[in-house]
Amino acid sequence: MTCSEWADENFYLSAESAYIEGRWETAPFQVAILNSMGNDEIRVVNLIKSARVGYSQMLKAATGYQLQHKKRNGMILQPTDSAASSFMKAHVETAIRDVPVLKELAPWFGKKHRDNTLEAKKFSNQRQLWCLGGTAAKNYREKSLDFIIYDELAAFPEDVEKEGAPTFLGDKRLEGSAFPKSIRGSTPKIKGHCQIERAAQESETDFLMFVPCPHCGEYQSLKWGGKDAPFGIKWAENNPRDVWYLCEHNGCVIRQHELTPHFAKAQWRCHKTGITTVDGYEFLLNGQVSETPESVTWNIWTAYSPFTTWERIARDFLNTRDDQGKLKTFVNTTLGETWDDETGEKLEWENLYARRETYLPTIPEWAVYIAGSVDTQDDRLEIKIKAYGPGEESWLIGYKRLIGDPAGELIWQKLTEYVDQSFQHASGAKMSVGLICIDSGGHYTDEVYAWCRQDPMRRIPIKGASVYGKPVANFPRKRNRKGVYLTEVGTDNAKDIIYSRLAMQAKDLTKPIKGYMHLPMVEWADELYFKGLTAERKKLSFVKGRRVYRWECPSGVRNEPTDLEVYNLAAVRIAQQHFGLDLDRARPEGRKNQSTKKRKSVHQSSWL
Structure with a gap:
């Protein structure tokens, strides 16, 4: 049984930890991600995500699958100890209560018991789950694990109490396992200082989801695009209710309800290697079955999610245009991308x-x-x-x-x-x-x-040019009415040149x-x-x-x-x-x- 099949059969969305309570149904874009979390041939799973993609629920489903179906020990690391305690109470304990196959393994549920603490749960199949904070080096010690999950990795310290990176310390706990699994997921943060970005750069794959256009059939990964781009999310001026996606191949106008049924035909494609997959188990290269990669990275953002609307994305953007802080949040949590606060090396x-x-x-x-x-x-x-x-x-x-x-x-x-x-x-x-x-x-x-x-x-x-991208100096052919050669200067281009030259070494x-x-x-x-x-x-x-x-x-x-x-x-x-x-x-x-x-x-x- 694959991880997504297990989730569809057993997992339940608890009222305390989901917008809508009820049985879990794996969305098309979640199938390959969930299956990679359960695929024994894949050792490392990285997920660079936006909000509203059901990541916390996928983590819980994967945890239940590993504990009950694969009978393996695991640990969930949160950025802090307090976050770990909250996650244990709001997510783990409610899942044990509402998922029958997990509750069967927890005879102590609802009772004070040494096997039932806020830091660890020990199940009747002799498997154990820890939920701890990632800021303390002691939390990484003396544990024999088969799987480890880093939730919101970008919020972890880069160096845990001067003992090393959290993924290095945590993954060391997997060395004795026959089927080690390291799952790292996060909304990205600052470019160049983001640990999920670093993890993705170390991965041998980098998958994007390609969906066929409902009109021309051409496959494309969904992109933000913006107002002036020839593709992406568009909306009528001053009316985000009227929103659509413009196909980058033939300019087809795609409405969200038209694209949703076509997610079932989607493919995940890796631009680094050319490898493709549909379900996270079978991987193809040039149409032929390929070896399963040991490390995979998935990229997913809000436009793919059935849990929100493109209208909501447009409104979120319109609310951020004049506020740098809100814009940063939009890039991180809606587009699922790192925020490039500064480009190049800082010049001291x-x-x-x-x-x-x-x-x-x-x-x-x-x-x-x-x-x-x-x-x-x-x-x-x-x-x-x-x-x-x-x-x-x-x-x-x-x-x-x-x-x-x-x-x-x-x-x-x-x-x-x-x-x-x-x-x-x-x-x-x-x-x-x-x-x-x-x-x-x-x-x-x-x-x-x-x-x-x-x-x-x-x-x-x-005078400085009012439009970016102008030449360094645009000297006029003749004097103006004041009798001078007023020259427009492209300050942005000039500063690009100047700062790159200042950074030169001789x-x-x-x-x-x-x-x-x-x-x-x-x-x-x-x-x-x-x-x-x-x-x-x-x-x-x-x-x-x-x-x-x-x-x-x-x-x-x-x-x-x-x-x-x-x-x-x-x-x-x-x-x-x-x-x-x-x-x-x-x-x-x-x-x-x-x-x-x-x-x-x-x-x-x-x-x-």
Whole structure:
């Protein structure tokens, strides 16, 4: 008897632990999952799930199957001891009461007895079930188990009292069993820090459920999609009652009641190996019977569940759009996916501060161009000056905070003096600042324009693009009505480039390194500067139902050095794309023993 067959014949949904009391009937999407929990050839079962898929009931059914039908010892681990006690009372004890074949094994039920405690139940067939918390290392010791279940694994500590990962400690208890079984299931949490995600990555399989379209017959796994995607869950604007699924193959409009009967024809497909299965017992590869995998991972989310509606999913999403916390819950518990809070490695300011170099006061010999940037604040202007070489390798050579009122003339005079200064090149030549991009989106747009009009081919006012995905710099063909070349800057693309470059490592600074950003060991490149340079994080948001990653700065943190880095990159891109600058016109193999004459030849043109 398979696990799903046992459940259909014996299992019962208790009033205290189910929305609707009554006999259990395995839903089509649950068959393969339940059977894998009872299949002796499968050692590890991972389930990455959303809410509303009947996971707790499947765990209890699998536990009853192992105890009564397979006559095996087991343990259910909950994230905490209190959660374990609650689960024992609300789920395990009610199941023993309401499932006759289990109650027959519990002559002590309803009585005070040494075989009937909140931590363990010992049955008349000499099999035992523990239910304990996963935070205490002692709970993993001195137990001989055939199966172990980790409920909500993502909520477990990564290291249990410094003795190791919970799945490592728990699975060690299975080593003496002839048919060991480790079942791990959870709603996922934070990407990169989620233990069910880690368990799935270690698995040899990763199954998604494919369902035939009721109109064209093409198989597809159900996806969220979102408003602008050419497939997925859709709804009439401002009317989530009118909701449907758009087929990704032929654009068929599928209503939920139309798709439900076709779940009986569904297949589970593994993209890693090409293996398929329908029931979790027979596995096929290229239409031929395949060996049963030792480890399986199932992915299931709310759209497959008959216990909720697509209308409810749409409403849940609409209720989360303006709240990051609710959106995170939606991704985890409705879509059954990890929340990508930050992408890439976190860039620590201390690491950048520690790799500063001693190249100032002269500009390194490889630099051929200088660009400037200005940020306008209510009480100051901040300026950054950078030198660039082949491959946009760059050297920070100046940073200044001018305190004053941007509505007055004095601060603009000081700005002009600062950006008009000359810099000493290693070749002996003098270099001046080329293009300067200045933020015009604040409260002092008129003052910014007035300063730019004094030298319109060199001083470029900029504004951030309102749409994500724009080019780093979109220089206009002509001046606007204010007499300036107002340039749109794709800040998200620019920050992607900047943060990836800041994360670069250099083994040999005597050779060219494309895109590498050199940082000077000087007083003004202080801790405040580096904290501002690493202030932002890339976070997941939803825009019109579509996932997008956006750079965000925590509240109260100054990020002017990051903004200025964007403006500098925009300036050097404008110079290359519209003013004929060629950073790559000289590429010697090394930076040493270059003649003075040759170094002078790469100096930026006099038109700057």
